[in-house]
Amino acid sequence: MSAEKNVHVAAFAFPFGSHPTPLLHLVQRLAAAASPAVRFSYFNTAGSNRKLFPAANLLPGHDNIKAYDVEDGVPEGHVFSGNPLEPIGLFIGATPQNFKKRLEEVVEETGSKATCLLTDAFLWFAAEMAEEIGIPWVAFWTAGPTPISLHLNTDVILAKLGQNDDKQNQDQTLDFIPGMSAVHVADLPQEILHLDTPFSRLLYSMSLALPRAAAVVLNSFDGIVDAAVENDLKSKLRKILNVGPSPHPPLNEEERGGGDCLSWLSNHPAAAVAYISFGTMLTPPPPELSALAEVLEEKKIPYLWSFRDNSKRHLLEGFFERTSSVGKVVEWAPQVEVLAHSSVGVFVTHCGWNSVVESITGGMPMICRPFFGDQMINRRLVEDVWRIGVGVEGGSFSASGLAKAFDVVMFGEKGKEIRGNIGKLRECANIAIEENGTSTQNFKSLVGLVTSYDQD
Numbered sequence: 001m002s003a004e005k006n007v008h009v010a011a012f013a014f015p016f017g018s019h020p021t022p023l024l025h026l027v028q029r030l031a032a033a034a035s036p037a038v039r040f041s042y043f044n045t046a047g048s049n050r051k052l053f054p055a056a057n058l059l060p061g062h063d064n065i066k067a068y069d070v071e072d073g074v075p076e077g078h079v080f081s082g083n084p085l086e087p088i089g090l091f092i093g094a095t096p097q098n099f100k101k102r103l104e105e106v107v108e109e110t111g112s113k114a115t116c117l118l119t120d121a122f123l124w125f126a127a128e129m130a131e132e133i134g135i136p137w138v139a140f141w142t143a144g145p146t147p148i149s150l151h152l153n154t155d156v157i158l159a160k161l162g163q164n165d166d167k168q169n170q171d172q173t174l175d176f177i178p179g180m181s182a183v184h185v186a187d188l189p190q191e192i193l194h195l196d197t198p199f200s201r202l203l204y205s206m207s208l209a210l211p212r213a214a215a216v217v218l219n220s221f222d223g224i225v226d227a228a229v230e231n232d233l234k235s236k237l238r239k240i241l242n243v244g245p246s247p248h249p250p251l252n253e254e255e256r257g258g259g260d261c262l263s264w265l266s267n268h269p270a271a272a273v274a275y276i277s278f279g280t281m282l283t284p285p286p287p288e289l290s291a292l293a294e295v296l297e298e299k300k301i302p303y304l305w306s307f308r309d310n311s312k313r314h315l316l317e318g319f320f321e322r323t324s325s326v327g328k329v330v331e332w333a334p335q336v337e338v339l340a341h342s343s344v345g346v347f348v349t350h351c352g353w354n355s356v357v358e359s360i361t362g363g364m365p366m367i368c369r370p371f372f373g374d375q376m377i378n379r380r381l382v383e384d385v386w387r388i389g390v391g392v393e394g395g396s397f398s399a400s401g402l403a404k405a406f407d408v409v410m411f412g413e414k415g416k417e418i419r420g421n422i423g424k425l426r427e428c429a430n431i432a433i434e435e436n437g438t439s440t441q442n443f444k445s446l447v448g449l450v451t452s453y454d455q456d
């Protein structure tokens, strides 16, 4: 058993999209389970830390967690082009020096050497850094098991399909990889097929580094994917720990966003409302927004819309005004609670992994409009494998395609079947987080792993 006062877990965040939040939630959960003497340092860019840590880089109620800012790589006076990959490219350019330098400063300031690196899996350089220091690296993969397995099989995929090859057959399935016979070439993240951007090279480096991690942690649960996928992961990684569905810490007022969302929902009959959210990173293009608005209005479907991008809100201003008696638009919704609310009947989603897991735990059927990364794979699993939602005809929103999707999920017989299927998956999730469930046991192993090394 270690002298816990010497235990110092350094967590490194990838500061984009929803990535920093689940890592911080994991750190909070670990800090609550570990001895109060264990020190947790959370390294992230200043911009991202300001959103997560309300007061001087501390979290109320978590005295053993402290945030530290690392450089974001943005040159002074830099004017952004609007390309969402630009800040990511600049940040990648600043790594790993930014984390290395700040960690050294913190060790110097506190006199407490790092005893474990717990990082977003994207931060591939942690493999080498942890080995140099002589401590374990624990990687947190914020998406699901299927995409990580595909990343780990990048070389196999490229050998079979060719890189940057225009002749790739989009309908071909990946049946040459264990457990992937339902996945099509069209579902693959572009970064697997095209290794020519800083971000795709980061993901490739990650796929080479992850087998060196002491463990890879996922917000997922046993039984959600084919055993062949789990076995392939086990054969490639030293340890894989599904610890989900992760509990959410209580929300503060700001996180609660729309404030009266839940009481507004409670004024509606069961399963009557459509909840709409496309996560933290994207807004559909204007014609698709209009198609969605048209169908909601035409079908008189009450809606709760988490519309985050204020610069695009004017596109739907007329619609929001005309429908204000049946719809509610907010900049941020308490999504976990919304998806568990009995008045919500469908979730219109981009299929980000956190949204999919929250939809399963809320028992909520989905209408899927994926855009990038792992989202197309998640849509494939939701619609074709788990059968807990539907995609939209043609892959993007059109009024006719959406009308059919709403009819199927909210008003049709198939909607009942979908609800039955989601109930079974939810049951699996509930079993995993019982006292003796696999996710609970995996979390206990994780606590042991991150706190079992001391500095001496």
Ligand SMILES: O=c1ccn([C@@H]2O[C@H](COP(=O)(O)OP(=O)(O)O[C@H]3O[C@H](CO)[C@@H](O)[C@H](O)[C@H]3O)[C@@H](O)[C@H]2O)c(=O)[nH]1
Binding pocket: 017, 018, 019, 142, 143, 257, 277, 278, 279, 280, 281, 282, 306, 331, 332, 333, 334, 335, 336, 351, 352, 353, 354, 355, 356, 358, 372, 373, 374, 375
């Ligand atoms: O009004 C809102 C809107 C979102 N959320 C939360 O924000 C998170 C969104 O996460 P996710 O569904 O994973 O979407 P993104 O923010 O788009 O996540 C990025 O990161 C994920 C994890 O790696 C990937 O699966 C996605 O494709 C990628 O876009 C979820 O926990 C939601 O509950 C709210 O609480 N309220």
